[in-house]
Each structure stands twice: as structure tokens, then as C-alpha cells.
Amino acid sequence: MPEQFRENEAVHDGSPRVTRGRAQWLGYGIFFVLLASCAYLFYLGGYRRLLVDESASFAVELTMRIIDANRDARLLVVGNSTVAEGFRASTYNDLAPEARALNLGIGSAHFYLYEKIVALSLQRGMQPRAVLLMLTPESLSLRPGYDTLLNDLTLLKTELGVEDYARLWRHSPSFPAFMESSSRLALRPALYSADLKDLLTHMVPRVRKIIVTQNWLKTAGEQPEALETDHAFAVCDAGPLRELQQTIAAERALLSNKQSVSTRLADLEGVWAGYAPRVHQPLAVNGFETERLVRLLEFLAARVPRVYVVQAPYFDPDFDAYTSEYRAALAQTLMAVIAQSPGVTLLPEFPADCSMFFDTVHLNHTGGDQFTTYLYEQMEGPVAVPQH
Numbered sequence: 001m002p003e004q005f006r007e008n009e010a011v012h013d014g015s016p017r018v019t020r021g022r023a024q025w026l027g028y029g030i031f032f033v034l035l036a037s038c039a040y041l042f043y044l045g046g047y048r049r050l051l052v053d054e055s056a057s058f059a060v061e062l063t064m065r066i067i068d069a070n071r072d073a074r075l076l077v078v079g080n081s082t083v084a085e086g087f088r089a090s091t092y093n094d095l096a097p098e099a100r101a102l103n104l105g106i107g108s109a110h111f112y113l114y115e116k117i118v119a120l121s122l123q124r125g126m127q128p129r130a131v132l133l134m135l136t137p138e139s140l141s142l143r144p145g146y147d148t149l150l151n152d153l154t155l156l157k158t159e160l161g162v163e164d165y166a167r168l169w170r171h172s173p174s175f176p177a178f179m180e181s182s183s184r185l186a187l188r189p190a191l192y193s194a195d196l197k198d199l200l201t202h203m204v205p206r207v208r209k210i211i212v213t214q215n216w217l218k219t220a221g222e223q224p225e226a227l228e229t230d231h232a233f234a235v236c237d238a239g240p241l242r243e244l245q246q247t248i249a250a251e252r253a254l255l256s257n258k259q260s261v262s263t264r265l266a267d268l269e270g271v272w273a274g275y276a277p278r279v280h281q282p283l284a285v286n287g288f289e290t291e292r293l294v295r296l297l298e299f300l301a302a303r304v305p306r307v308y309v310v311q312a313p314y315f316d317p318d319f320d321a322y323t324s325e326y327r328a329a330l331a332q333t334l335m336a337v338i339a340q341s342p343g344v345t346l347l348p349e350f351p352a353d354c355s356m357f358f359d360t361v362h363l364n365h366t367g368g369d370q371f372t373t374y375l376y377e378q379m380e381g382p383v384a385v386p387q388h
Helices: 003-013 015-043 046-050 058-069 081-086 089-095 111-123 148-159 164-170 175-186 188-201 203-220 241-258 263-278 287-301 324-339 365-380
Strands: 075-078 101-103 130-135 306-311 344-346
Touching: 015 046, 015 188, 046 148, 046 188, 046 203, 058 111, 058 148, 058 203, 075 111, 081 130, 081 365, 089 101, 089 365, 111 148, 111 164, 111 287, 130 287, 130 365, 148 175, 148 188, 164 175, 175 188, 188 203, 241 263, 287 306, 287 324, 287 344, 306 324, 306 365, 324 344
Parallel strands: 075 101, 075 130, 130 306, 306 344
Antiparallel strands: none
């Protein structure tokens, strides 16, 4: 064999080039595996299997389980934590078993999430006769430093899809805002940053939590009434709200002397946690937030026979959280919005007092029962009083 052919043969059969070619194919394989894993986890819902109860999207996935297990429900109650704590489906269903209600309240949720949850309910085969939307006083105001749309996307990240681009457009005040929000939807792993950090930094305990959480979720939606909280504390027992810091300090001093544990201190701190962020907040009815509410009501009324709106009850006797001017502007705006929304009914405000709350915005067990009965009477008629 001529010498030059031997050299070519040596080049083709030698290990450097062959090894380099195999390394390239291995690199391509790893890249496509990572790409497929990313698509499965973050775009096709695979990350749902890695959620724990501390995950931001846990409440959304629990709500999906509740919807899937209770598709015969006829009333969907939508809102944030004031619904989750304040509407007692067990009470409502005792009054109207033929018009079964589902509590779909999710903490810190806002308009985008409300619309998406109802849309997902309908996609899963539910045929509700009515939707009750509960609005907190902050609903129509912008809040400095807090992006309600980004928060909703973070909560909903495990349920987002391509159809959300159109929904984002309706919920964005401008084209730049839409581009910013849609980039979060396109680059979805960024919405998982906090969850991924916890997963990677606490791998072993996180895996244990995943196993426990996923096993619990398998049957968690079958009896949603069993998930209702049972707060008994009444905010009346906290004393004057403006003196709450001094009350807490006195309780801590008393406990330090006794070196004991008190549930009262935890209750007082819970009241402060709800009260402090709301004091003297700069609230003002915002035009675009009002427009978002109009669009949300149009969406609901086009898909459900009856839509009700009610203001969430709150305890603010000193007008420190919600000024009289803001309350009046909010009430006037809501009446104007409802007036131009066919098929939507605004229910009167619930007359609540301090005995019904465990903090300034969340109803306790007693208050939740009374509020739910009130809502039933407003929507269905007076409750019959048993004759003895």
C-alpha cells in the first residue's frame, strides 16, 4: 500500500478525531436531553410532580385537584385569601345541597388568576350555574412595589399555556408591559427560580417533602370542606388596634417573666401581620384596574348564567387602612361597573364586627359561618328557621 494511503488510514482510524466526534455527539445528546427535560418540567406541567406545600403554585394545584374531584359543583366562589378563609362551603352546602359550592380562593390572587381559574374549571368539564367574585378594598388600586400580574403568573406557572398570551394582552396596560409579562411566559423557568433554589440547596429534605405532598394531593380534593380552617380568636380581644404594638410588647414581657408559651401572643402577632401593612397605604381607584375588572366580568358573564360580586368584609374602625374618601370612591366605581355589566349583580356589603374576624381582614369560624349564610340569603333567599 502506498505510504500516503497509510497516512490517511492512520488519520481516520486514530483516536484523536474519533474521540472528538464521539464527544460532539455526546454533547448534542446531553443538550437535547436537557432541552427535553426543560420543556417537560416547565412547559408541559412536569414540575407539578415536584411541588411541596411551601411552593408558590401549591395552592393552585390543590385547587385543580378540588375542581377535578367536584365537577358537579354549581357555585364557584373566587377570590384571594379572604375567600379561602371567609367562605365556608360546608355551611353553604348544608343550606343548599342541590346547589353545591366550591371555595376556589387562593392567597394573594388577583384578576388574572381569577379569570384563569374559572377558565380552567370550564375546560375540565364543570358547568357552574353561578360565580361569586369577592373583591378586597385594594382590588382597584395600584400598590407601590407590588406587581399583581407577575404575582399571578408566578402562582399559576404550572398551569400556563400558549393561550395565556392573548389573556396577558387583555390584562396589560401598555405594549411594553405586555412584552415584559409575555417574556416571563416565554422564559418560564424564571418563574420557578425560588422553587428551584430550594430544590437544589435542600435536595434530600425536599425529596422527602415531595413524596409526602404528592401522596397527600392524590386524595386532597375529594373532601374540600375538610380543608376549612377553624380560627376561634376574635380581633375584639386584641384591644384598640392603634395600641396593638404596646399590647404585643406587654404580652411578650409577661411571658418572659413566666417563661411559658401563649397562644394569645401568636393571635396578637397574627392581627398585627394583617393590620400593619395596610395602615396608611396610598390607595386610589385606578382606571386600568377598573377596566380589568370590567373585562373580567364580561368574561364571566359570557360563560356562566349568573355572576355575583361582593366586597370582602374587613375591620377598620379607625379608618387607618381605608379612608372614608377611598371607601366612597370604591363603592361608587363598583356600582358604575356593575351597571354596565349585564348579567352581574352587586350584593350589599356584609355588616361585620370585630367578633367575626381573627385579624383585620380574615373572618374567623363564627364570622365565616355568618357571612356564608348571609351570601346564601342574598343569592337564594332567606334561610328557613326551624319550628320547635
